[in-house]
Amino acid sequence: MSWLDPSTLVTARLLLGAVLRRGPVAVRITEVEAYAAADDPASHAWKGPTRRNAVMFGPPGRLYTYAMHGHTCANVICTPEGVGGGVLLRAGEVVLGLEDARTRRGDVADHRLARGPGNLTRALGITMVDGGAELFDPESPFSLTPGDEEPEISAGPRVGVSRAADVAWRFWITGDPTVSAYRLARAAARDIQPG
DNA sequence: AAGCGGATCTACT
DNA sequence: GTAGATCCGCTTC
Numbered sequence: 001m002s003w004l005d006p007s008t009l010v011t012a013r014l015l016l017g018a019v020l021r022r023g024p025v026a027v028r029i030t031e032v033e034a035y036a037a038a039d040d041p042a043s044h045a046w047k048g049p050t051r052r053n054a055v056m057f058g059p060p061g062r063l064y065t066y067a068m069h070g071h072t073c074a075n076v077i078c079t080p081e082g083v084g085g086g087v088l089l090r091a092g093e094v095v096l097g098l099e100d101a102r103t104r105r106g107d108v109a110d111h112r113l114a115r116g117p118g119n120l121t122r123a124l125g126i127t128m129v130d131g132g133a134e135l136f137d138p139e140s141p142f143s144l145t146p147g148d149e150e151p152e153i154s155a156g157p158r159v160g161v162s163r164a165a166d167v168a169w170r171f172w173i174t175g176d177p178t179v180s181a182y183r184l185a186r187a188a189a190r191d192i193q194p195g
Numbered sequence: 196a197a198g199c200g201g202a203t204c205t206a207c208t
Numbered sequence: 209g210t211a212g213a214t215c216c217g218c219t220t221c
Contacts, residue, residue: 033202042202052217069203070214088202118203128216160202187200 002061002136003146004078008034008085011078012171015087017147020135022124025097027114028147029089031172031179033158035075037084041163045084055132056084063142065131071118074126076135076144090159090170091115093178094123111177162187 005011012034020027035043044053044066055064056077064075064086075086092114094101101113101123114120121127134140152174157165162185172179 035202044202047218050218066202067216068201070216071203073202075202090202116204158202162201183203185201 002078002144004060004076006060006078006080006083008036008078008087009169011076012087012169013153014146015076015089016153016171016173017149017151019095019145019147020089020092020124021096021143021145022126022130023097023100023141025100025124026095027092027120027124028095029092030176031089031091031170033088033090033171034169035086035088037079040085042158042161042165043085045086049084053084056086057082058132061134061136063126063130063133063135065121065126065128067128069118072121072127073117074121074124074130088117089120090117091172091178091180092120092123093176100125115178116180156182159183160185162191 012032015029015032018029020029037045040046045056049057055062059081060078062077064077065072075088077086079085094113104122105113114123133142135142135144154172154174155168156170157168158170159182165188
């Protein structure tokens with residue numbers, strides 16, 4: 001079984017410093033966001049199960065992938081079967097398979113290889129095909145191992161969401177250079193403009 | 196069958 | 209700092 005906690009808020013903190021591996025490339029997770037179920041209007045699980053978010057309502061220990069703005073983003077599912085929710089992987093530090101990651105990402109600085117949800121999946125080679133993949137099965141190309149020591153954690157509002165932008169459900173390792181920059185959702189920024 | 200918005204990224208100013 | 213590209217899935221006709 002996995003070491004994940006059924007609460008996405010708890011698991012979000014547990015994932016900081018943990019290492020996600022897919023084949024030759026591994027990433028030390030430095031930034032995540034928690035997404036809940038029915039009470040979280042920013043979550044894909046908010047309106048109940050659909051074909052797209054079915055994995056969120058499945059058993060824990062799986063990877064939920066979704067396509068957005070031409071990119072693939074990945075969540076770790078830790079909630080019990082039947083309950084929606086997940087933890088979005090926003091950024092990490094490539095600790096294994098640097099050459100493969102550089103090939104996939106092109107000519108960028110190392111600290112940017114897995115900076116941002118879309119970039120993280122690209123560095124690891126995660127696509128929509130990996131949706132539902134097992135994270136704790138020896139047969140799976142994925143593995144997820146806890147960090148050795150507990151890092152110093154900061155919290156703040158989630159990036160790019162237009163609803164529930166006030167809750168501090170984004171967590172990152174304090175001072176880590178691979179953490180992405182905060183941005184308000186364009187839709188939310190639009191609402192603030194006068195006229 | 197078509198429209199639209201979104202948990203984004205990059206380049207350019 | 210800001211605008212454009214980009215594309216899947218949900219909503220609506």
